[in-house]
Amino acid sequence: xxxxxxxxxxxxxxxxxxxxxxxxxxxxxxxxxxxxxxxxxxxxxxxxxxxxxxxxxxxxxxxxxxxxxxxxxxxxxxxxxxxxxxxxxxxxxxxxxxxxxxxxxxxxxxxxxxxxxxxxxxxxxxxxxxxxxxxxxxxxxxxxxxxxxxxxxxxxxxxxxxxxxxxxxxxxxxxxxxxxxxxxxxxxxxxxxxxx
Numbered sequence: 001x002x003x004x005x006x007x008x009x010x011x012x013x014x015x016x017x018x019x020x021x022x023x024x025x026x027x028x029x030x031x032x033x034x035x036x037x038x039x040x041x042x043x044x045x046x047x048x049x050x051x052x053x054x055x056x057x058x059x060x061x062x063x064x065x066x067x068x069x070x071x072x073x074x075x076x077x078x079x080x081x082x083x084x085x086x087x088x089x090x091x092x093x094x095x096x097x098x099x100x101x102x103x104x105x106x107x108x109x110x111x112x113x114x115x116x117x118x119x120x121x122x123x124x125x126x127x128x129x130x131x132x133x134x135x136x137x138x139x140x141x142x143x144x145x146x147x148x149x150x151x152x153x154x155x156x157x158x159x160x161x162x163x164x165x166x167x168x169x170x171x172x173x174x175x176x177x178x179x180x181x182x183x184x185x186x187x188x189x190x191x192x193x194x195x196x
Contacts, residue, residue, distance in 0.1 A: 005112050012078050018045040019078040029089035045077040068101050076106035084113035093118055139171035153180040168196050
């Protein structure tokens with residue numbers, strides 16, 4: 001998940017699209033802390049976002065100001081939120097829902113989560129405003145595992161061995177990479193595969 005998001009981030013930078021990455025922590029369930037962090041990140045991407053306004057806000061208008069700045073943004077931007085499953089505060093989740101609802105056409109929010117976030121995903125799906133990449137898409141197929149092991153890692157393996165490796169690793173790229181390292185260091189692939 002994180003590797004995939006990092007690849008998207010690199011693509012974003014390559015295409016000269018403004019982007020910001022936030023790695024969430026349990027303390028980010030505090031709405032004021034979350035607003036501070038969000039405004040600092042978006043302040044680098046969107047003109048008009050003034051993180052200092054959060055400190056001066058006495059009546060809770062800063063969140064509305066932030067949403068207005070997002071809605072008015074002309075230049076494309078991507079906001080990455082990693083470890084989203086850590087968030088559970090209803091106020092923080094509601095703010096993110098509002099942020100997503102007011103995104104300009106060329107802006108994206110990329111969420112990395114081990115669970116489905118409570119953000120009204122059904123509504124986003126129905127509007128065609130959601131692209132979901134689940135574990136099925138992140139795992140390698142047998143053919144992709146074969147390509148990695150034989151073409152890229154130059155290992156001499158039989159089809160049945162590749163199938164067994166794929167079953168044992170469930171197609172997860174990191175596990176396939178670890179197996180490839182172990183296989184490269186041993187003359188007998190069967191022993192490595194059996195022991196993995």
